[in-house]
Amino acid sequence: MGSPIIVITLRQGRGMDARHGAKTTDDEGRLKFHFQSFVSFNVANRTIMALWKARSLSPEQKVQIVEEESETKFLQTEESGSFLGLEDVSMSEIYSYSLSVPINFLSELFGGGELDRKVMEKAGCLTYSSTPWESVKTDVYERQLYYRFDKHVSRFGGEVTSTQQKYPLSDRKGWIVEDVMTLHGVPLGDFFNLHLRYQIEDFPSRLKGCHVRVSTGIAWLKSTRHQKRISKNIISSLKDRLKLIFNAVEKEFENR
Structure with missing residues (x-):
């Protein structure tokens, strides 16, 4: 997967x-x-x-x-340490947000547990499942994801298979999570792969919370005259989805 x-x-x-x-x-x-x-x-x-x-x-x-x-x-x-062709993709930052939650709590978003599942389902990812993180080399871990898009997220529906890798920042005060998504059952979904990079950093000890930066890029596998329009739609949808995801993380922390 x-x-x-x-x-x-x-x-x-x-x-x-x-x-x-x-x-x-x-x-x-x-x-x-x-x-x-x-x-x-x-x-x-x-x-x-x-x-x-x-x-x-x-x-x-x-x-x-x-x-x-x-x-x-x-x-x-x-x-x-890059993987799955990320070195071939031009990445641009599309989202940056400071969360009022500890970094350990935010890390659970990528942990495969209850927070991971609940937040992703709120973001319109149905039948969400993930494999356990497995070590692929020193300090580098990998897992696979699968989910279906709710029709409110994508009018075409569609499915996603995704491979993620995570590794610590050089100062050990945060994580990088790299994600390569393949879309199935959507128009022109086989023309590209979607690449995401999450950079999660802890605040200095005197402050509470953490910061996340998300960059994205599209690896085009086939040529299409609709490339610019597809890219624009993907970026717009991603920004809305990321805002929903991280707001949901904060609400889950408040309600725990």
């Missing part, structure tokens, strides 16, 4: 010697292969496109081209 998938459909009659590795066969008898082991969709897309361009070359030449296409981005991901 939340992992990018590359689906390759072969022409009818092709690849029968590898049919044991196919995920499914469609109504026309064509084999469908699913690949999920890439670091990010962008890396996967570069790899597939490189192979397609090099389809007339020898196996050794294909391997060399794929390595040249993906090695630099992969190394940047490993060294910087």
Whole structure:
């Protein structure tokens, strides 16, 4: 859940010697292969496109081209701590807010517990579920999310699969949570992934509360003439949703 998938459909009659590795066969008898082991969709897309361009070359030449296409981005991901292609996306801050709640309470919004579920449901995320945080390397944790949009949030409804990573700030007084969202069942939802970065910082000890900054970016996977309008609508909707989420966190703290 939340992992990018590359689906390759072969022409009818092709690849029968590898049919044991196919995920499914469609109504026309064509084999469908699913690949999920890439670091990010962008890396996967570069790899597939490189192979397609090099389809007339020898196996050794294909391997060399794929390595040249993906090695630099992969190394940047490993060294910087960024994940899922975030290094490819231009991020802009769209929300900044000081909350009158302790940072430990706000952190529960990303904890997978009752606060997480209640606030997200108030924000129009139905059948909300999350996996436990798992350590992927020192001080870096990852989890997956799934939910459906309420029709009041999106008139098309739709579903979201999301992968989040979190890691502490360098001064250990807060967290970064990075989120890559994939939309399903909405118009042009397969044209892009939505990237969010939450920066949560504790106030100095003499003050009560914490501060959150949210940045976002859109990774375009396909070209569309509606790109500007889609981006504008997404940013507007996100701002409203973020305001609702963090106001709900404060109300939950007051009512506890």
